[in-house]
Amino acid sequence: MSKWKTAITFNTKEESYIRGYPLTEMIGSLSFTESIFLVLKGELPTDHERKMLDAIFTSVVDHGVAPPSVVGMRHILSGGNELHVGVAAGILAFGRYHGGALEDAMRIFQESLASSDDLRTAARELAEKVAKGDLRLAGFGHKYYKEFDPRSRKLLSLAREYGFFGKHCEFATLLEEEIERVKGKRLVMNVDGAIASITSDMGFDYRLGKGFFIIGRIAGLVAHAFEELTTEKPFRRLDEERDIEYTGFPPRPLAIDEKD
Ligand SMILES: CC(C)(COP(=O)(O)OP(=O)(O)OC[C@H]1O[C@@H](n2cnc3c(N)ncnc32)[C@H](O)[C@@H]1OP(=O)(O)O)[C@@H](O)C(=O)NCCC(=O)NCCS
Structure with missing residues (x-):
């Protein structure tokens, strides 16, 4: 069997070397964000890279009970599962509309700019x-924020x-x-x-995109899982009268031909 190859x-027996650096020297010297940058990129971040990535992780650390990942994971835990099952379920809810949009947006931005230097025209073509x-278009629009996403404003001002x-x-x-100009309706640039856009300007490959969201949000998912397990009763169930509208056939007799 050929050897597994890794550059990470x-x-x-005495030491682990992460991208060549002794782990025991990293422990107590590097922050979590610096260590994350190191494993992802292979080099230590500059001061500004560390601050930017740290701000990115903080911006997605949690966004309440409402998003699909937390609703889904809380239901799954309420069925009688353990913390890690809930956290995994929350991550599985990340798709092209929630969390995964980050990766799609990176790809679109990077591909658009690889094929055009005229940013305004490229933007207009996509807007049309x-x-x-x-x-x-991934990265735009939000269920809750309709005028602006405060997280995006803050991150872009830090990026400047x-x-x-x-x-x-x-x-x-x-x-x-x-x-906004072409559609006549505002779709906010969401987080x-x-x-x-910032991670693209930092030189990250778009295929890492979902990773930024997973790394940042996993702390919030763990907190929600713990809260569900320790403060809520098992078995969350929709209320038949209040929450459910039946839209199928009315009750009807089951007429089965009795054949010999
Ligand atoms: C997040 C999202 C699901 C919210 O959808 P929503 O609340 O239904 O959006 P709205 O009700 O404001 O939509 C208004 C209109 O804009 C359209 N729209 C919304 N987001 C859009 C987007 N990203 N690209 C194209 N059209 C979009 C809707 O289809 C609708 O069109 P209409 O008025 O012609 O019917 C949606 O914006 C989306 O899919 N965005 C892309 C994925 C994304 O970035 N997700 C991360 C969210 S943090």
């Missing part, structure tokens, strides 16, 4: 597809401060403007869109 970590209903407001951030900002 190797172990000896959105307006026609031909494209559901730390030197990561590059062409991807500019493109995402132009997209928000062009969609996935802001993180997607």
